[in-house]
Amino acid sequence: MNGHYKFVRLVRTGASEIYIIWEGENRVGQLDLHYAGDIIHGTLILEMHLPSAEEEDLLTHIDQDIVSSYRPSFDREDFLVTVYHGEEISTYTDAQNDLDDELT
Numbered sequence: 001m002n003g004h005y006k007f008v009r010l011v012r013t014g015a016s017e018i019y020i021i022w023e024g025e026n027r028v029g030q031l032d033l034h035y036a037g038d039i040i041h042g043t044l045i046l047e048m049h050l051p052s053a054e055e056e057d058l059l060t061h062i063d064q065d066i067v068s069s070y071r072p073s074f075d076r077e078d079f080l081v082t083v084y085h086g087e088e089i090s091t092y093t094d095a096q097n098d099l100d101d102e103l104t
Helices: 052-070 099-103
Strands: 005-012 016-023 026-036 039-046 078-085
Touching: 005 052, 016 052, 026 052, 039 052, 052 078
Parallel strands: 039 078
Antiparallel strands: 005 016, 016 026, 026 039
């Protein structure tokens, strides 16, 4: 892994965002951010093992590329991220069409 991450935003509200994280053609994981004034809470779900140094590099990229554009580190109380390791099993929707129909 070379540390060149691409963040693709799926959802944005006034107080939260969801991103899929890519490195090249490899899906690295998903990031959920919640903005609560001076504190930013994040949940990072990694879909592959990253050594500690690469995980820290990814968190630095998240802070620099996404979080600091909302509230720079000197202007916030905390940026708290909980990191999990997991895999996407499936997706559910209330939409009348299947996800497969929408993608074709």
